[in-house]
Amino acid sequence: MNVFKRFSDRGLRTQIALVFGALVVGLAVLLSLGFGELLKHRIQRDAGASLQVVAENAGKLLAIGLMQRSLEAEVLAGAEMVWSKGLDSPEAQHMLARSQAMQPTNVWIGVADAQGVVRNATGGLLAGQSVAARPWFQSGLRGVHVGDVHAAKLLEKLLPPMASGEPYRFVDFAAPIRIGPTTVGVLGIHGSWEWTREVLETLTPPTSENSAVELFIFDRQGQMILAPHGRASALQAAGQRLPAGTHVNNNRGGGHTQSAVVQWQDGKRYLTAATQLQPRNAASDLGWRIVARQPVELAFAEADHTVRLALLIGLAAALFASVLAWLAARRLSVDLYALADAASAVEAGRPGSDIPAVHSNREVRQLSQALGRMTHRLLAAREAMEEKVRLRTLELEAANRALDLQARTDALTGLLNRRGFESQMAFALALARRSSRPLSLITVDVDHFKRVNDTYGHEAGDEVLRRLARTLESRLRGSDVVARLGGEEFVALLPDTDLAGAQAIAQALVTTMADQQDPVVGTITVSVGVATMRGQESGADILRRADRALYEAKGQGRNRVCVET
Known part of the structure; x- marks a missing residue:
């Protein structure tokens, strides 16, 4: 009651300034937040879609790489003319060395006889030793095999230390060697895990140093097997697994799974997109999950800036309208109602809604014009942001096309790869x-x-x-x-x-x-x-x-x- 009494004791100009000023401030804040949240939602959606594209492209390249390497093992094992001269023949040694030269990330290529004894290998490593207990040999006797990533066991002490300082980890590829109907041995390839890191680095967007986009790989059980910048060992020791709440796109439903903001082991929240590795053949179905993440403060930085800018513009316009209201001592109530109804229509987003130009006096006319300019500015800001998002999308598509062309062309000769x-x-x-x-x-x-x-x-x-x-x-x-x-x-x-x-x-x-x-x-x-x-x-x-x-x-x-x- 005392509040209403104090308000009624004030003059008409003060009452109009307080009432109308409060109305315009509230309207400006609502409009600013409404448009700002709309733009923020769109920017967040596009940022998540960009991460999803990066993760899916990485998954496609990895799937192709696994398939090509398994085919390489199958082709080498199928050279019956070479193997018929003996598993330890010079021709076989030359073929293995030539294959390793063509693919340096194949750290070891060897041939074991049907009893599991290594008869031929690049660099002579493990020659004469038994690999009968190794999973790649046992599976390779039956058919083409692609093994999940694992630490080096027999080769760790025979190879020079890696430049990154991390221990060797391999992906095994194997295929049976047959002469006629008889299986005489198994060809095995130990591919260095570093080739996977190289694939992911080629897929990371050029602006990733500023946007902090990172790519990870988790196995079928959710265990981390690859992290950027050589941090896999440290993160594994910290217990980092596939974060709860991560939506994994299996690429089988005809659409894209929405990205999500989830909390990782370090306690920070990241915009996260994940996709299931889709194998190109049965042997390479390893169940890997490729995950792209970006800190939310960077992923949504532009959206937050847009909301703040829209709010500042709305508050500035509201302050200007309050000054005009202070001068409108003889403002008619009909004009107030007209302006309030128009503001409600704009807030509701009804098509064709606008602030009317009223002419009961100069002050009211100026106020209505100010509100109209504010509304047009906010609408223009929304249109400009939509155009900016469209241009960013076009730039991303152009970058993907350039990446695809680069992936199909041999850099040395200019021919197709x-x-x-x-x-x-x-x-x-x-x-x-x-x-x-x-x-x-x-x-x-x-x-x-x-x-x-x-x-x-x-x-x-x-x-x-x-x-x-x-x-x-x-x-x-x-x-x-x-x-x-x-x-x-x-x-x-x-x-x-x-x-x-x-x-x-x-x-x-x-x-x-x-x-x-x-x-x-x-x-x-x-x-x-x-x-x-x-x-x-x-x-x-x-x-x-x-x-x-x-x-x-x-x-x-x-x-x-x-x-x-």
Whole structure:
């Protein structure tokens, strides 16, 4: 009662200033918070979507890497022509060394006989020792095997310390070696866990140092197996597991799982997105979860700034309106009601709502104009923020396209790499089958390339590879697909070309290379294997047969063409 009495004792100007000023302040705060929360929600949603894209791209690359490495083990184990000469033959040793040179993260490649005794291995490591109790050997006897990440057991003391100071951890790949129907041994590959770290580092956004985006991998049981910046051991010792409340996207429901803000072991809250590793073959189904996180104070920094800015603008406009109300001593109640009704409509977000221009007096007219400008400014701020979010989304899409192009191109020669070639090959196979046209493939390998690197240096070796790439591009048709599979091995896909035509092209290529003179190395020769499509077989089958023909050309003395038998 005393409050109302004190209010009624004041003058009309004070009453109008207090009442109308309080109304406008409240309205400005509500509008500012409403628009601010709307923008904040959209920014948070886009930030979570960006994290989800990073995690899913990392999962796709890891799945492809696991599949390719398991296929590598299967291809090496399937070289029956090499193994028929003995598991410990020089040809087998050369093939293992060449495979390791093409993939340096394969720390150890070895062959054990059917009793589990290592007969051949890169660097001679573990030769003569028994690996019969190792899971990769036992599973490799039955078929292609991909093992989960584990610490080194037999190799730890035989290998030099890692540069990061962390202990060695491997992912095993194995496949049975068969000669005819008989399994004579198992080929095993110990891939360094560092290749996974390299994959994740290529996927981390360029601005990650400022935005603190980090990528982790957890196994099927929720145990951490990889953390950025070499912190996996420390976090494992601290008991870090897959945080409770993390939504894992399994990519099978047709949509994206929403990211969530969860608390991690260090007590901090992070915007977290996770995806289930989708295996490309049955052997590589390891159940890994790839998790991307970003501190909430950085993920939502722009949204919080927008809310504060909107609130400050609203408060400033409210202060200005209160000053006008102080001057509006003769303000008519009808104008107050009109303005209040219009403000309620704007607050409710009804289409076409606006602050009306009233003309009972100059002060009231100025007040209505001020409220109108405030509303337009807030609406303009919302539109500007939406445009900024749209531009950020376009930039992210462009970055992803550039990343995809980089992932499909060989940096040294400018040709397609294995990933880019596989997509082109799949398209060419489908077209050839539908139109019943021939399709052939040649594999090209530089003879004695290791000797070139050892004698003249890697720069001369790189120039030899670029020269071969230019020769392939100049000698083949524009419709042919040329790629570098890795190391000194190239491949060319020849649409509308039968086996005889492909053999002629391959022979012309061998002759052209032998006729050239490199200013540093001199004469460079190549060996070529030729294969053609048969029925409904896959691209991997054609490539495998061409590789066998290539090995046959190597075995016959190099600088020649061999056609599949």
